[in-house]
Each structure stands twice: as C-alpha cells, then as structure tokens.
Amino acid sequence: MKVSRATRAQLAREASRIRADQQRHGAPVPAITDQITRTLPITPLEAWRLAYGWSRRHVVEAVGEIYRSDRLAPPGLTTAMLCRWEHGHARPGPEYVYALARVYGIPPTQLGFPLPTGSPGWYGHPIPQPRQEPHMPPEYPELTAVADSIALHGHDARGDLAEQALEFYTQRYSDFPPRVLAAEVARCRSLLMTHTGPDTRRVLGWMSALLGNLAHHTADPAGALIHLGTAARVGEQIGDPHLNSWALGAQSMVTMARSRPIEALELADRAAHHANTPLRAAQITAWCRLRPLAALGDTAALAAHTARARQDMDRAEDEPGRFGFDRAEFELHLAEALLGQDPVRAAQHAHTSASLKRSGSPGWAAAVTVHARAQASQRQAEDAVALGESVLDTVPPGSLRATTHQRLRSLLGDLGGHPGGGTLAERVSLLA
Template structure:
C-alpha cells in the first residue's frame, strides 16, 4: 500500500521525537537508529538518516564529497533517488552503498543494503590493472550507455561520427533527465573526447557544443558562474572552428544567464552580439524572443519590446520548429513573449502563457516554466487564487530533482507577486520546502 505524503511527514516527526528522547538519555547514533527501526515502519537506510537528524540534500552533498575525496567526478545522485532507496523502491549500486557506509559510519548490512559478495572492484576498491570508471545509477541505463560507448571505442575508427551521435542524443533528450544527472554524463563524455588522440576540427566542434550544454545545465542547476565559464568557452570554440550557430547560441545563453544575475544592459549587449550570428528565420526568432525581449522589458523599453516581438513573430511564422535544446519551437516562443509582457500587458501575457502550456506535455520542464509564468500573469491581473493554485500544481507535479532553477526562480517571484493575499503563506511554505 502506498504511504501518503502526510503519513511520511508524521513518521519523520515521530523519528525526530525518538531522536530527541534518546539524545537526552545520552544514546549514540547507532542506538537511536535501532530504536527508530524498532518503533517505526521505515527502512534502516531512512532510520539512520533520521537518527543523525539529516535532510536528504545533506546526505546527497555528503556522498558527493566522498566521491570527490577519492578523486572521482561528482555522482548524479539526487534526493529523489535517495528517497526511492529509503522507501525500498530501488536499490543503490555498489558504489553508492560504499559511499553511504562512509557517510553514516556504519556497515552496509546495518543500513539494510548489504554488499553483494559477487561484486568486486566497487567504489574505492579498484580491481588490479583496471581503471574504475565513475558509475551512474541504474535508473538511466540508456543515458550512461552513450559515454560508455565513447569510452569503449576510444580513438578508433568512426570516433568523430560517434561523438556527433552522442551530441545529438544529449541535445534531443535534454529534458528527459534531471539536470544534475545529465550534466555528469555530458561532462564525462566531453572529458573522454578531450583526452582522446583525435584533435580534429570536428571533434573540437562537438566538444564546444558539449560545453554549451554544460553551461545550460549549470544555469538550470543554479550555478551562474560555472554556466558563464562553459558558455564562454563554447562561443570561443564556435568562432575558432567557424561554427556560427555554436557561437551565436552560446552568446545567447550567456545573455540569459547574465540577465538572471540582474544585469539587463549587459544581457542586451550579448543578445545583440548573438543576433549577428543568427542566419536563419528560426534562429533570428529564437535570439529575439529568448534573449532580447526580457532584458528590454526589465529596462522598461516597451516600444522596443513591441518592435522586437513583432520582428520575432514575423521570423517565427516563416520558420519550422526545430527539436532539442539547441532548437526552438512555438511553445518556447510563446513562453518568452508571455514573460516579457508580464509588467506591461497581463491579458496578453496570460494568453501567450496559456498557449505555451497547451503545447507542452504536463510535467515536462517547458510545461513547468510556462505554468509558472501563467501563474504570475494571474497574480499580476489580481487573480490570486488561480495564481497560487497554478504554482502549487507545478510543485505537486514536478519532482524536486527535475525542477530547473529557472522555474524555481519564477515560483519565488510568484510568491512576491501574491504577497498579502490569503494564501500567500501556503505558497511561500511550499516553495521553501523545495
């Protein structure tokens, strides 16, 4: 039987009470964990976390530190994965079992995840004459297989073609994976290409596009500094190898990140640079809507917002949608129009946001972003209940590890938009809970 969220919350409160009672008696963490296991219907893995009084994000950070201390790349662990392990819905692989044992200072058997005797060469215990590659969780085998095949092929025949296929996979499947998980795999693939013997222009171009992906992923995980580093490298590679769209897209993404840092004038300058590389109708529509509209709106230049929106629409109407992270479609176009019009015309903003929502699959990153903007449009027009409901709906549908930082930022702005209404506290608490 599925345990409800309310029941889970009650179990956590009961565990906190047990921990406090045991601490007053001077009990050790192992003794507290044992008491929680005896009194509550939860797994040993969850009991140990609660015995320490740690949150899931704290454990994820601690596991990441274990990996880094051993010289390995950060893992793709998320709070949702840890939650599934704790609830018995999935089992951590041997690398993670070993790391969790170090974090909790307890044997795997005591955590309820004993190490199989058939497994050798797990994390921290490399097999002789073998290089232990960083293992990703088994939840995404089709993703990890991509870089694994790049590693298997090495610099053999067809390496350039394989690299192109890997790039296409990451581009088209960008929204299918949690940003932190995808970032780890894209970084692994780029590292394999850079460490290989192939240094031809094609391989360097693909590596540049992978850097662009890493920049976008860093932005979606809230790391603006890393995003600007990756995107800056990508734009320079694009210029060096003559890939004008790589140069333009990376400059456009830098504009987006710069705007998120509260620098609209610099963002507009970067957008104008990106526009010089836009050589098709779709790309002109993309740079205009994605990069120019929002900084113009922030700067309060409504006349230029109107002109840019008209130009972008003209280009969009003569173009065909292109899939993938580097592409552009009508749903994203409508999203950016809606966001740029929030302060000036809430009625049009609502219409554009509603159109964008209708073009996206419920639960997808694009749907979440458009729904958050629709909620803000409701708030601006004074429909506070509808705004709060839409914001809560996003939080209910989209798992925490799949929520992009850009959508989180929109929800935080929504909290400010509804400040003073009767349900503002409900929304604020829900957003903070993420």
Template sequence: MTTASGLPAVRESLRLALLNAPYGGPLVVELAEATVEHYALNYSRHPPVILFDEVHAARGLLGDALATPADATTGAELRRAAGWLSGLLGNLAFHLADHSGARAHLAVAAAFGDQVGDAHLSAWVLGAQSMVARARHERTVALAYAQAGAEKAASPLGRAQLLGWAVLPSLAQLGRAAEAERVLEEATGLLAADPAGGAPGRFGFDAPELDLHEAEAWLALGRTDRAIRRAEASTAGCAPYTPGWAAATLVLAQAEAPARPGDAAARALDVLERVPADRLRFTSRERLRQVAAALGDADIATVRDLRERLRALPPPIDVHGRGATA
C-alpha cells in the same frame, strides 16, 4: 525517446569508438555528433544533475583526441562537438543555479565555436550568455550578448530564437517597450515562415517557447493582460508536466496572482505536485519565488499551502554538493 539507461549507453558507445581510434577518425566524429544530438533532443527528459554528469563525462572522453587529433579535419570536428557539449554543460549548470560554472562552460563553448567557424554554435552561446547575465541582473551586458547573437545567427530560425530568447527579454527588462514590440514582430514572422514550424531539442526553438518569452516580456513591461494570453498559449502548446509546461504555468500564475490569488497559488501548487524536486530547474524555482512575491499578503488556504511547500523545497544543490532528490 530515451530511457535513463540510454544516457550511459550513448557515452559507452563513444568510449568504445575512442578505444578503437584514440586520436579520432570518422567513426569517433560521427559518435561525438550523435552524442551531442542525443543529449540535446532528450535534454528535458532527465533531471539536470544527472544529465550534467553524463555530458561532463562524455566531453572528458574527447580530451586525448582533441590534444593530438588524427588529422586537421578530425580535430576541427571534435572541437565543434566539444563546443556543443560545453554549451550543454553551461545550460545545465545554469539550470542547477550554478551561474559561475555556467559562465565558465559557455566561455569554452564560445571559444570552440569561434575557432571552428560554427556560426550556429557561436550565436546560440551568446544567447545563453545573455540568459545568464539577465539572471545576474546585468541587463546591459545581457542585451549586448543578445544583439551580438542575433547578428551572428546562421539561419532565419536561429535569428528568431536569439530575438525571442535573448533580445526580447533583455529589452523588456530595460523597459524599452517600443523596441521590444519590433523585435517580437520580427521573431514571430521568422518563426511563422519556417517550413518546419521550428526545431526540437535544447538547441531548437518553437512557438510555445516564443509564447513563453513573450509572456514574460509583457509581465516585465506591466502588460498583464497580454502576458496571460501568451502564457495560456504557451501552456497549451507544451507537453504536460515538462519543463516548458512548468515554466509557462508559473508565468501564468504570476500574471494572475494580483487579481486571482487562489487560482495562481493552485497553479503553482500543481507544478510542485507534478514535477519532482530533482527536475525543477533554477528558472522554475525563480518563477515560483516570483509567484509567491506577486501573491503579496493574500491570506487564503492555497497561498498558505504554497508558502509552506516553498519553505520545504530542497535547494537544487545542497551544501555538500549533492543534487536535489524528489
């Protein structure tokens, strides 16, 4: 658990360690690793714009130590930490609809991961780059990133993550159903065999997340019945009112929209009631748009209410560069 004041407190601890050892050392490395872990585990507890600023500030503290580290080992470990922090920044930029910023941060993360030989970091970044490419409608590029990440994965769970998060949706968007089925079967088996049943945090992977990606894949492939079942499973497995819950609920609403427009619009309205605007990620905003599109010309009260709420929804970042507020 963390509080809003816990974010700057972690950064302050890293700053104090660097004041004591400006060029790094065991304590600075430990604090940098703990900082990455703290941000990753608490990623979903804070509005993206606030967490982005914190991660950015923490990474900036490492600049001098990265430039002139106390020794080679310290330099390598700090580059590793800076790579993970850059990966977080890329993901946060994506969730703020800043795709060009996401590409820049992820490119830095990829470079650090390759430089220090961290296969987990390198594979995860390739998955994130695939996610950004899909959002930019670069489907073949997205698949190439995804497949490279799956090949580089450092563990069975890591491979399950790359298959479910990156390869499966890329294949589904390309309409390659048979391959998507095979990838899904492998990912499901790998996740089921994991002794812990998955891992928490931004860099982790679990059954509700796989259910979400499977549901979206079935939607893309026109299998609404299967999409509904997997979206329902994902929603049931998520803590209520979290970003994962919002994503699964909106995928379920999109799948239901053609046959049950009133129920679908009510689900989308519930997300808007439960999740403040500053916590709505770009991905949820895009899913809201997809729900509205799937509702077509339905003219009932809940659908009209949803369209009005969406028109009034502030952008994640306004024309002055300010983040959305609730």
C-alpha cells in the same frame, strides 16, 4: 582547443571555490571531484588534484615516493608533463596512470584514460580496485549507456559516434533531471577531450554549450558563463555560426538572470550577428532582447523587436532539440516580457505555451508558472496558487529546473503574502 592562461587561472579559482563549498557541507573528495568535472571544463586527472587542493609539484613528488616505496628509481616526471596530461595535450603511459591512481587512492579507470585490455597493472602490482558495494543498476540506463559506449571505444571512438552521443543529449535534454544529465554529459566530454579532430572539436563545443545550459538550470551562473564562453570560442574558431550565436545568446540569458540588462543586450547584439536563419533570429530576439528591454522600460524598442521576432517566427519552422527553437518557447518568452506591462496578454501567451508542451515537461512547468504569475498580477490569487501547486503536484522536485524554482519564488512575491499562498510557500521552501 587552446585555452588562455587567464581562463585556466579562472577555472582553478572556480575549482577552489567548489572545493571549499563542498567541504563546508562535509563532502568527500570523490564527490568534490564529481562536482568539479560536472561544473567546469576540466579533465578528471586535473579535477582529482584540485579536489585535494594539491599543487602539481606535490603530485610529482608523491609519484616519486610511490616509485621509491616499491624500490624503483624515481621517474623523470615533471610538473610540465603533468600539466600537459591534465590539459589533454599529451597522454601518460600506463605506468604513470597506475602511479597517479595510487597517489589519489582510486582505480586508474577514474582518471579518464583508456588502459590496455588485460594489463597486469603497474610493474606487476595489482590494479587498485574500488571498494565493493552491492550492485545497483543505474537509474537511467539509457543515459549512462551513452558515455559507457564512448569509454568502450576508447581511442577508436569516431566522429560519428561522438555526434550520435551529442544528438542523444540534445533530443532527450528534457527527459532527465538536470544534475543527472550534467554529470553524464561532463563524463562523455572528458572521454572525448583527447580527440583533436575538427569534427570532435565541434562536438566538444556543443557539449560545453549543453553544460552551460545545464549549469543555468541548476543555479550555477558562474559555471554557466564559463562553459558558454568556451562554447562561443570554439564556435568562432571552427567557423560554426550556429554554435557561436547559440552560446552568446545563452550567455545573454544568464546575464539577464543576474539582473544585468545592459550587458545582456550587448551580448544579444553579438549573438544576432551570427543568427543566419529566421528561426535563429527569432530565437535570439526572444531569448536576449525582450526581457532586458522590458526591465529597462523601453516600451517602444520592446514593441519593435516583438513585431520583428513574430515576423521571423512566422517565416520559420520549429526545430526540435535543445539547440533548436519552437513556438512554445517563443510564446513563453513573450509572456515573461509582458508580465510587468500587460498581464492579461502575458497570461494568454503563457497558456498557449503550456498547451504546446507535454504536461509535466520542463517547458510546461515554466509556462504554467509564468501563467500563475500573470494571474497573481491580475489579483487572481486563488487561480495563481492553484497553478503553482499544479506544477509541484506534477513535476518531481529533482526534475524542476532552478529557473522554475526562481519563477515560483517570484510568484510568492507577486502574491504579496496572500493567505492562500501559505501552503505554496511551504512547498517552495522545501525545493532548495
């Protein structure tokens, strides 16, 4: 997957921004590296360098110093070689992996390259080991086991194994806190980035789409647009209209969340061009057209697109998973589009959406919060507060998506300082 220089430069700037932001909060380099790989489509090898803020020249010189300190002749490493390794176009030999691990002060396994079993280390030196900590089992073992299995297979990881990993992430998307899932998807994608077959490229494209959606759900719009832009390009390159349409549609939603309805509608037009089934057409209309049209006050176009989306939805069958679409999500988007014009109907659609979702799930939380906003718009403040608090009572804070955080904050604005909203406001303030 070829990435342009302009995109590479943008990724480097985003990594620099992440590093500066994390340093302000006192984060150590490993935490900065984890944040970079979770947020951006960057290999672990490149992420460690960017987390330190080093140039490739600095790393090349540091590797040379490692060799000289062990009384060995400096290798022929160049910045061009390091660049190819960082971008997944080539793979360093074990000796270079060990040397780079010593430069960064980490175990070589954290650089994202499988190593030969039973290797004695770098020129007979022991492999650097991480500081021993008390053993703590993973909080979500079924989730971490997926990327662990990919890592165990190494270069032998086949396309079907990558497909199974993607299937797990898409079907279980709502079962894990967004930040936890994002870290695991990013880890799995890094392990697969050295595979260049068309099937693996498709999986990498969809994993980038997942990371874009997760970034949207963790209040990182810049990261979301980078990941989704990557996914859309992959979809176009490999001829996957579903990936292309889905990624462009998600970009439209992120853009609308930044209050840019005109740009959101332009992306909707591009996404609709690739929406080649009734379900996907209904999805793109609900995702990308209804709220921008409502924000622009174009009631005629809103009514026309709502009617068309209903027709498409009635002709389709629900498709489970993060990359599918269902009646519950459709009703949610109808509700949000109608909040400012017809709060009674908005409340009905939100109630329907919540009734179709499992209590406590992210979709349920979103629908109940929109229902609360519709109640507040009808001056039913006590009912609105009760619904808002039911979300906070049911869903753990770490599992609440940033999009629901924003809906709750909007609910407080809808309540207009109503006395009954004081406790709710305090609880919402603790979510940040």
